[in-house]
Amino acid sequence: MTIKEKEELKKLVRSVEDFPEKGVIFRDITTALKNKKGLKIIIKDFTDRYKDKGIDYVVGADARGFIFGAAIAYNIGAGFVPARKPGKLPAEVESVEYSLEYGKNSIEIHKDAFEKNSKILIVDDLLATGGTAKAMVELVEKLGAKVYELAFMIELADLKARDLLKDYKVYTQLKY
Numbered sequence: 001m002t003i004k005e006k007e008e009l010k011k012l013v014r015s016v017e018d019f020p021e022k023g024v025i026f027r028d029i030t031t032a033l034k035n036k037k038g039l040k041i042i043i044k045d046f047t048d049r050y051k052d053k054g055i056d057y058v059v060g061a062d063a064r065g066f067i068f069g070a071a072i073a074y075n076i077g078a079g080f081v082p083a084r085k086p087g088k089l090p091a092e093v094e095s096v097e098y099s100l101e102y103g104k105n106s107i108e109i110h111k112d113a114f115e116k117n118s119k120i121l122i123v124d125d126l127l128a129t130g131g132t133a134k135a136m137v138e139l140v141e142k143l144g145a146k147v148y149e150l151a152f153m154i155e156l157a158d159l160k161a162r163d164l165l166k167d168y169k170v171y172t173q174l175k176y
Contacts, residue, residue: 001045001173008038009032012038014028016028027126029153042173043072046068046071049151050151053148054119056079056114057080057119057121057145058120058121059081059109059113060080060083061122061123064126066082067125068124068125078121084107084109085108086106086108091111094142095107095108097135099131107136109143111143113143116144119146119148120146122136122147122151123152124151124152125152126156128156129161133164134164137150151171154174156176
């Protein structure tokens with residue numbers, strides 16, 4: 001992504017103060033997604049980064065990781081695997097509990113989502129505390145696959161999620 005594209009993309013992200021609670025600035029990506037050029041910048045950058053890397057599967061986090069993950073997987077010739085909130089997947093699942101900025105949750109992947117030693121790209125819209133990302137790494141590794149990299153559109157750098165993910169490669173398009 002060029003510096004100009006990065007600046008353009010950052011202008012398309014809406015900042016909503018005091019959401020979901022007072023004192024928080026929410027980085028709303030829906031304004032970038034609805035913009036044809038913004039969406040193209042996002043997906044093209046991820047595609048260019050991951051094409052020809054031999055990635056077998058892209059794992060996208062519920063729910064906005066699905067938006068990027070499926071498009072990236074299609075563009076790089078990989079499969080797409082959704083990592084869902086509890087109770088959303090119909091077959092046998094593996095599950096990991098994690099902490100978020102505002103509480104606890106868990107995330108699940110089908111036990112037969114991919115083969116052992118598969119090369120996995122994990123994708124989500126936002127890297128904040130790293131709880132969801134770390135849980136997805138744990139799920140991938142529990143199922144015997146290898147994490148190639150974690151990719152996010154936005155990183156909230158002050159929350160220091162990279163400390164939690166220090167053993168993994170992390171790529172973000174925008175930092176706040």
